[in-house]
Amino acid sequence: ELEMISAGYGTVMAVRDISLSIKKGEFVALIGSNGAGKSTILRTISGLIRPRQGSIRFDGKRIDGMAPHQIVRAGIAHVPEGRQVFPDLSVAENLEMGGFIWRREPAKFREALDLVYSVFPKLAQRRTQMAGTLSGGEQQMLAIGRALMTRPRLLLLDEPSLGLAPKVVLEMFNLFARLHQTTGLTILLVEQLAALTLEYTQRGYVLERGEIKLADSSVVLRSNPRVQQIYLGA
Ligand SMILES: Nc1ncnc2c1ncn2[C@@H]1O[C@H](COP(=O)(O)OP(=O)(O)O)[C@@H](O)[C@H]1O
Ligand SMILES: [Mg+2]
Incomplete structure (x- = not known):
């Protein structure tokens, strides 16, 4: 409010x-x-x-x-204008960055990652691909997935x-x-x-x-x- x-x-x-x-x-x-x-x-x-x-x-x-x-x-998670994924990191590494708040709670991290991969199966398929080589739409999905990592x-x-x-x-x-x-x-x-x-x-x-x-x-x-x-x- x-x-x-x-x-x-x-x-x-x-x-x-x-x-x-x-x-x-x-x-x-x-x-x-x-x-x-x-x-x-x-x-x-x-x-x-x-x-x-x-x-x-x-x-x-x-x-x-x-x-x-x-x-x-x-x-509260904010997906800023213009996507802003880390281009030289892989999809999985980008999601890890998003899950930084679970550093000391690996189970929560795992749960968040499973959720993101179930919402975006394409990100799961491309987990090792460098983010900078994804299409625009895929980068946007990654940016949203990264935000969802904070649950x-x-x-x-x-x-x-x-x-x-x-x-x-x-x-x-x-x-x-x-x-x-x-x-x-x-x-x-x-x-x-x-x-x-x-x-x-x-x-x-x-x-x-x-x-x-x-x-x-x-x-x-x-x-x-x-x-x-x-x-x-x-
Ligand atoms: N970093 C900034 N420094 C100075 N002015 C800014 C900055 N970002 C936005 N503005 C100004 O604030 C106003 C609102 O911008 P913004 O919130 O980005 O609008 P929108 O997202 O609706 O396009 C605009 O006049 C813009 O020029
Ligand atoms: Mg704007």
Whole structure:
């Protein structure tokens, strides 16, 4: 739950007075054009930048001001924009890096790895392959798999469709739907692809120039004239 969050960089205030809440088990969209402040909101939730104002609660506990690794341990995983896998490490090594919080709990590590390989059988097949030689879609899956290694209760996805072919994007979204349905994982999906995102999610927020302009069920947002005009090319 974000309450009146403002955050930015230097003298630039990128987002202002952001209030949003996500319930356990929900699949929620945050849509907005390039530069609207979507990534800034995710970075603020995961502790990469500190809010200037406002509070963030997770499971009722304040997490704003906590270090990123503490927020990971609290149960939030962030898949940043642009994938950012370690190209010179193998698939398995990338996943190991993601499972760093289980250093002293090998059974938990094993459990997390089994889960990731069952969600992404392709990663299991390619466990020894260097991440840099995977296709774009496979790298995105690896980035998500790496985040899942922490066994999060909230998954933050930043524009996972970026740079992927339409067919691969569809596969990715179907995978999110499956992940949400089968594991009950809570997901906040940040996207510019508004139409598709609003088809897959339950609720959504529309961000414009650092402010939340609309918040509603995804079905209602899809038929909103403003959303249609700006984001759905109507
Ligand atoms: N590291 C940064 N330093 C300075 N300004 C930034 C930085 N990252 C983003 N911004 C600015 O903050 C605003 C919001 O950016 P961002 O959150 O990345 O938007 P989005 O993810 O919606 O495209 C933009 O005006 C952008 O130029
Ligand atoms: Mg962004």
